[in-house]
Amino acid sequence: MALVKKPVTGMKDIQPAEMQIRDYVIGLIKETYKGFGFTPIETPCVENIANLSNKQGGENEKLIFKILKRGEKLNLETAQTEADLVDSGLRYDLTVPLSRYYSNNAANLPKPFKALQIGPVWRADRPQKGRFRQFYQCDIDILGDPTNLAEIELILATTTLLGKVGFKGFTVHINDRRILKGMAKYSGFDEAQYDEVFIILDKMDKIGLDGVAKELASNGFAEESIERYMGLFKGLNEAEDGVAYLAETLGDCLEGGAAENLKQICEAVTATTQASFKLQFDPTLVRGMSYYTGTIFEIGVEGFPGSIAGGGRYDKMVGKFTGMETPACGFSIGFERIVTILLDEGFTVPGSKEKIAYLVEKGVDSKVLGTVLQEAMAGRAAGQQILVAWMNKNKKFQKEQLTAEGYSEFKEFYKEALK
Template sequence: MALKKKPVTGMKDILPAEMQIRDYVLNQIKETYRGFGFSAIETPCVEHIENLLSKQGGDNEKLIFKILKRGEKLNIETAETENDLADGGLRYDLTLPLSRYYSNNSANLPSPFKALQVGSVWRADRPQKGRFRQFVQCDIDILGDATNQAEIELILATTTALKKICPDNSFEVRVNDRKLLRAMAVYSGFPEEDIDKVFITVDKMDKIGTDGVKAELMENGYSEETADKYLELMGQATNDASGVRRMGEILAGVLEDGAAENLAQIMETVGDVSDGSFKLAFDPTLVRGMGYYTGTIFEVSMEGFGGSVAGGGRYDKMIGKFTGMDTPACGFSIGFERIVTILLDNGFTVPGGNEKEAWLFEKGMSSEKLASIMKEAMTARKEGKIVLVAQMNKNKKFQKEQLGKEGYSEFKEFYKEDLKH
């Protein structure tokens, strides 16, 4: 039987032309984040299954690629559930691994700690354009800072990176706060213990609309009056800082003191520093699917691309699940694959870069002449040029066309009889 040559569903082979764009985007992101004082770290791609199933990841916990126990630990006969067979899984995001990492290494890290992490994550999701089962995330997180300076820095750093990569695309940062959402739900009459379940439904707003959310809430056993009150409340505030303060007034007595003012201050400071170079809006429908968010949440949407291209928020309770002591934490993740998809769709080419030359030599070239060509190529490389030395194919025109797709713009040809360029 022939081996399968196509990659596993939801994963893809990356050709050189796309890889060049991916490398460029990653370099731009890392360079920007380092400029804001973030330090690069790395965590393993495999996490303990107990951590992954700790009810922190929302619907993503249903999408885990689980890893079977090995050797004597794998006992199929005595297993009662699927989880009895697995002791690890591929990480579905970088935030949970970062929390474990910080819990294990905080004694050797500064406080607050500004982490930069880039790596692949895996979700057994339904593949579609811009959505894969294996994809790269680019995260920045600030751990140990309880003030809204963390949110302000994260928004400014992320938008600076996006403006660098996609200077011609306008984008909007939408913000909300889980404390506001929780207060809205209580104010509307949802039971306190059901609020996380309500959030999972409300998070589908952009996919199923207001009517769909209302229908699903009622299917889940909530009254039409409660659903209507919640959805009407969402439409009562403007999308600026004054709208946040207005929502705070409506929810007075239910909302935690200072929560609305905190979000309003973030919006005003970011607006002042950024000089209006991007849209910033309060969005009371914004939920973010992860169960670990405790405060401010944010997403970035970009013109010409459905869905968000970056998102994040505050998760002050997660590290405490490892250490027993809550630690302030806030992060922002760029949807790397979605950004690359936008650039590919727009026919993006990497700006600048070193000159790329392809030196093609005729088949049967003597070893002496070939050595001379190789020496000359080494000299050119020392001068900063990118030089590919390869044997000339029979169909030289097609060979050049293929090399041209990889960015080679200059060609030299070498023949057995006389070295001619």
Template sequence: MAPKVVPARGMRDVLPAEKARREHALRVIREVYRSFGFDEVETPALEELSRLESGQGGENEKMLFKVLRRGLDPDEPLKPAEAADLGLRFDLTVPLSRYVATNAAALRSPARLLQIGPVWRAERPQKGRYRQFVQCDIDVVGEAGSTAEVELVTATHTALSRLGLAGTTLRINDRRVLTGLLTGCGFDEADHGSVLITVDKADKVGLDGVMEELRGKGFGAGQVEALESALHRLLPITTLAEPAALAAALPDAVPAEAVERLGAIGAALALSAPELPVVFDVSLVRGMGYYTGPIFEMALEGSGSSIAGGGRYDGMVGRFSGREVPACGFSIGFERIVDHLQLEVDRSRAVALVHPADAPAGDLVRRQRQMAEQGYRVALVKQVKRMQPLLDRLAEEGYGSVLRARVGEDGAVEFGDPAPLAVPGS
């Protein structure tokens, strides 16, 4: 028996019906984001490895696909770290930061940028998680005020609503709240990254699981107990309507500006997207190390996970340009939303042109072109002995009518009138 031929592990093929659904979603997302003034740009799939391993990508830096340097001597022993100089991007934010630094003179400020493309992570494949997947990002670069966060969230909420994804909720926090909280509980700054990786698991393992893991990492009982007490006090606070109450519950190490910023974002979203519930969640971390301020995730009711996420990353562009540039972004997890979409297909303009095998190609394609120029989608379908299974498949693919052709005595092709094509089971 011949071996089963499948895509590389963690990759997948996309069949026509799913491809149509994906392209519909991308079209809607692009239209909405462009209507909010975002301009689409494109960056290379490959970046220099040093840029991808800057220490800002969190756990994703451990999942890089690395590319060997050209011209290596196959007989020369090399350490893996010396053999690669490029890597496939693991997200779109790092490449965009480099892009802005490279093209600053050609971009107006603030720049509102849209980028859609595949990214790669060498993680363990599982249901709904692939090694290659598409991200849809919008970023505001050069705007330090909360207008950036409010615009990003409102535009993304509008795009998801336009796709029919109702029931979204925004969870929001601020990295300065988290780092101030950890400092107030006695954790050294050098340990913040490790502690936040564990706190980020709160929605999966619960608060008890978080504390158990922190103890297992060797942190002091006083530090862990102080954090546990603080989280028990803060987790019930979910509204941003009373920033003073939130500030009173936080340690003095949390800067007042962080709480004020969260309150301003919540108040503005109540005007720009009043139908979107906004929930403060002190356990929201976001895994990337480059976040510097407000962070947020959008969840879809019944999905079991977030479908979009982002935040402020004011230090990233400066790592490449040498000057501080404020920046904030929001990314739709495209693979996570596609399965929730229902695509309404316009079957009235899709025609299957069924023809005999000996029909002259010129006559067939001339008619196909004429109908295409009139706005129809026309598929040439060669006649077979058992037509019904083929017609059923065409109906399932969105074709609404069938146009039959035959070859006349003079050898010319004659066409009948279109007949409706019924969807099986309808």
């Protein structure tokens, strides 16, 4: 019986050209973050189903690929619910596994611990163009550092990486969940409704300030609150220093330290990089995940909509595993996004070695073949990429094909000459 040739629904085979770019970007990531003292780690792709279903993953928890229990534990006759059949699942992100990893291994890890993870995650999203059910995430996290040196180093490292990849003209948007909350509190919104307010605020770049006001109104929020809220954004538009304006205006509504924290991060980053990229306070930046507790950031690149990296501080999450709070801050880099951009641009991996093809006439004696291979081995030892192949009857066509595969030099070996 012929088997199924296609990958499973929503997943893809990675072709040689893309693979080359992926390997190159992974190499850049590892090299760059190692330079900043980050350590690569790896966790299993499979996680305990209880850890994956702990309400930290938001909507992603609905998209888990669940794995059947093995052996005696699986009893189909008596199974009442899915939970009777399943004890693990494929991870949907790298944050849950990192939290578990840290709580499992903290005793043997440096403090603070600077972790780099690159690996596949799975989400049973509705398959659509450019979105796959298996994709790589790349997360960089600092665990155990309550100070904003974590934020500063993460911004420096990640912008360094994006520069190495070749992106120019990027902007780091920065905000703080505490500023978001302070503005909402000052406006008189009910704390239970903050998240609903922020979801609407998040649409600012699409629907504008008036659109946000309208949607808040149509969602039944008090006119007075909306007016105060809008007033803040108008004030921000006119203010020279947005953070200072909010610190003054919000007063006690703003959690102590939040404004100073943002100011310090911006000062230190700017002093370091001499403004080689834009670092912008963005009071409309929300970031979806509710686990963020402080600074949040996103990096946008000129010419590409949306963000290419994002993250923030999540001081409460690791504590869910350990019962002991651990400050944490991280960036997630849009690895698949970067690969797609490079692939679409026809990017050539720099420093690729010259590819040479040795074409050997068929029927050559095996000892004599050894002398050709000896030459190939010497070239390889010297760093050349050498393909040894039998010469086809249609040599011209063969060379054309090899040229398309990147072979730029050919060497031909004939039976008679080799004797």
